[in-house]
Amino acid sequence: MNVLHPNPDRFVTDMLDGFVRSYPGLARLQGTQVVVRAQFDRKVGLVSGGGSGHEPAHAGYVGYGMLDAAVAGQIFTSPTPNEVLSAIRAVNQGFGVLLVIKNYTGDVMNFEMAAEMAQDEGIAVEKVIVADDVAVENSTFTIGRRGVAGTVFVHKIAGASAQRGDSLQEVKRIADKVAARVFSMGLALSPCTLPTTGKSSFELPAGQVEIGIGIHGEPGVRRGPIAPLAELVDTLISRIVEESSLGENDEVALMINGMGATPLGELSICARYATARLDDLGVKIYKSLVGEYMTSLNMAGFSVTVLKLDSELKSLLDAPAHAPAWR
Template identity: 65%
Template sequence: MKKLMNQPDQYVDQMLEGIVAAHPELKRIAGTQVIVRAHPKAKVALVSGGGSGHEPAHAGYVGVGMLDAAVSGSVFTSPTPDQVLSAIRAVDQGQGVLLVIKNYTGDVMNFEMAADLASMEGIAIEKVIVADDVAVENSTYTVGQRGIAGTVFVHKIAGAAAEAGMDLATVKRIAEKVIANVHSMGMALSPCTVPASGKPSFVLGEDEVEIGIGIHGEPGTHRENLRLADEIVDTLLDRILAHSGVVDGDEVAVMLNGLGATPQSELYIAYRRVAERLRARNIAVHKALVGEYMTSLEMAGFSISLLKLDDELMSLLDAPADTPAYRQS
């Protein structure tokens, strides 16, 4: 194992120290693994998070127009309820807090426990659960579809709604609309290595790929021999379109997300095929995001997320944002 790190047990702590050192618009709540906006605004607050190792998710999306707090667990491990509760307390401005939770058993359990505790303290709290992965219904970490890179669209659009001063019920409704309309699927060319274990999370043969991989290395639908990039894109996109309800003439946003070790050149090769396929069906791409938005340490591979848009979602997607990992004027 080769990692640019010091001690494995300080991996997350030192990463968070580096984030706030690089971005003075953020701060860390003392004694926690919670990153918040240094200059909070009186509005509905958004809190998200999960295991570390998916950077820039989630701390990279803390800022104007997106999240108010991100809670980082150990690598690929859900944050504890007390950490989530610390985040809720830190960002509550009296107008309520929305938790954005990816559908993993530990995340759901710990965030919901924190929500119950916060509610007992008199904090108005709501939650949504993102389950955008169309690859498999159940896996190592979940009951039901997993939450993967489509979560970033929830952060962006619900964050814009909160930034605009909408109330908690409205922000939750908009987040749920995004969740209902975003669908994703990924693949891996190679595994990653969790620092504490020192061993790859799974093994692929030299000419094998995993189709439908999860963001922690969970198995997908099947393994197969490496094929042409266009053929792999077609496999993922066909399944996404079959689940999405997107039809000819619709308008969408697309995220072509690298998993940590895929060159930008290869991501653009993949996106080229996505654009070609959508154009052939007269599906207009309103916004295309190509890059690393929710990774899996140094895993090689990518995921595609397709968000069906209406006027409301489009307007909020286009709203300004200023965070370390997502800036839009």
């Protein structure tokens, strides 16, 4: 398949350069693949990141009330410990730093190694590991469940906690609370194309759907003929309800997330079926988000994320935030 940028050695570098040039409130740490806020507030710092290819994650969530830095690895490849350490150093304002880590073996290993190096320098560092994908217990790149689009809710709510001046331990407590209450599952109708090679990351025959796909193309729970959209949405919602014990009068935030090549119109239809299913269960939808929040390059498909809310989380979810991918 044709790609617009055929130079694999410069893909991520040029992408980040273009990104920070487009948003004056952001900057790139010289000599790194780290995007930071142009000006830091005196508060707990928040750092996240991972392999590129999931845009707008993660640099799209750098801004007021969300992340202070995002570390970009190569396509579907974890950033190095030294890159993460550079981000920690940059955002540290003397109040400590929280790392938001999606549960992939490489991410966990490299972020934890960076945390240890930062602690050796006297920087207080805590972490939260997000494992919101209910599709499979273990996968190609994880021990335990994968971290996917639900991570965005952790960015938002932990970011609001830090922005209001909470301590490092309090920000971690809230981040852990969100991670324990967020559940996601997705599907794919077509594979994604790696811009570094122009080749598909996996094979999926025409007319087939992969239920429970990972954001790097990891296998899901089953593959079969494409069913009606209402049935596909119900499959995802049913699994989420089972794993989360959602019940009548629970309040949730709902995210319908495109994987990169699904039109917004189709995502809105997905939202129609998802909201109707939750309504039938007596679940109250406090906030709905429909769009692309954590993609997989140009994969066709979508994921559903449900966050169980309480009064504390609702307040933080509603707090002001300004980032390129969150308005």
